[in-house]
Amino acid sequence: MFFLLYFSFSTDIQEVGDYDYQDYIGTNKPALVKFYNPSCPHCFAMADEFWQVTEMFDDVNFVAIDCITHKNLCVNEFNIEKYPSVAIFMPNSLTPIKFEGYMGADEFAKFVKEKTNIEPRKIPKLFYEVTPNNFEAWKDSKKCAVGIFYSSLFEHHKKFLYEARMVAKAFQNEENVTIGIIRCDKFRPLCKPVNDLGYPVAARWTNANYVPFNDMAIANLLVLDINDNCDTHRRIDGFLEENVGRIEAAKPFVKEFIETKDPEERSKIIEKTKEVPGASFYVKVMNRIIKEGDEKIIQTINKMHHMITDPHVNAKNRDFTNKNFNVFKEFYPNYIPPTQNQESNENTANMEQHQSEKSEQKEL
Incomplete structure (x- = not known):
């Protein structure tokens, strides 16, 4: 019996196609890309090695492209002739530098280091x-x-x-x-x-x-x-399941809250939510939404998403933030996490705003 293989099951590997590949290739980070055929046995064998190398670098994008579904992208755009193939794209470049040699995690790591001067770290033992x-x-x-x-x-x-x-x-x-x-x-x-x-x-x-x-x-x-x-609540990507941190009895009040914008009605809903055992965090979220507005709350949710996907964050802090994130998402069920480019642009805008505010204070 074998595991059903998904080539980009890990959140560390971004599966891209014709319309979104530039979200991860040609950005301000180098990108290591595997080009594969879903039915290719050698691609199956190489998948674990590629996954392992994602654990060795933080400042590299790891990307997978299904060359059967996106043949034009692989063949015409990047001149890929065999599968599997691996190539690195330097920052702000769409020109592949193809990997040659044995397709192993250590060899991929050496290739990345040679081209980017980024030092790989040792993979922590998972087993x-x-x-x-x-x-x-x-x-x-x-x-x-x-x-x-x-x-x-x-x-x-x-x-x-x-x-x-x-x-x-x-x-x-x-x-x-x-x-x-x-x-x-x-x-x-x-x-x-x-x-x-x-x-x-x-x-x-x-x-x-x-x-x-x-x-x-x-x-x-x-x-x-x-x-x-085993009394656990994990998803395959290591995040907590969406129900963790949520309170079933608070759901009707969340629904009422997001369906109305009337301040008086929202105040009544908050008072009813206070009576739900363990729902104090829901009350805090409701008050923050009223005080700060949707745009600012979405920025807060983006920050929480960034924190729970950051491998450097302490595991307990990540889980704590993940529970809060789950509750915030109840109020914004259509929330979509920002792409890496959007996140980078938002960070740049925040830095520019911060510098502008400091300059204004100096002038005053």
Whole structure:
């Protein structure tokens, strides 16, 4: 059983096409781009290596282009002749510099460093490496221990590890979950529990009790299984689920609030919301919307979105902000996060406004 592979499942890799590629290629950052065919076996094998290199750089855009869907873009615009292909685009340039050589994460990292002088960082370990010596301690160490069983002898198992890493990354800061990899070609006795299922495959120990993962080993289903059984609330991208931080009993008042602009009506809604247990943050949001207006609140939501997608932010702070973000989004259900270019333009505008205000103060 294999994980269903999505070439840009990670939020670190932007899937682009004819109309939006310039949001990530030709910007003020270099862009490492993979050109692929969804049915190409070599593309499957390379996907995990490309995903790993996204963990090594912050100041590089990582982009994927499906060259079957966007053939004209790949062939005519960028002169791509084979799949998979990888190329780097320097800042403010739409001219690809093609990668030549073995398609591995370390090789991609060296290529990026050589062209941009940006130093790669070491990838944090997402998996606990399970051996006969530490197996018992590992499966008893947390409420849920999820085992990823695979063989390093088979090239096609790389596509399994590609999504397994995404699941591991999503839960890396969870206190209830540990995810380990078990090499069945090296430690065959450890793989006896899954021999009937075959591998690559995943299995779970909940409170040290073995539970086979009987569904097809698809990343989304594995995330759902962990959430259902391990007291977690994660999405595949590592964000908290949208319901986290929200209060069901407050929803009718949110609906009433956003449907009216009448100040008196909104004041009545706020008073009713105060009576909902645990809804004090909803009251704060309502008061801020009245005081600051929609435009300023959207800027606040953009800042929160930037914070929860910033890999440097402390995990606890990110989750706290994510809960607040979820509540704010209830009031703006059609909210769309800004693209990288929009975010950059907004930051520039804010800096210019700040400098202008400082100049005015000096003149005064």
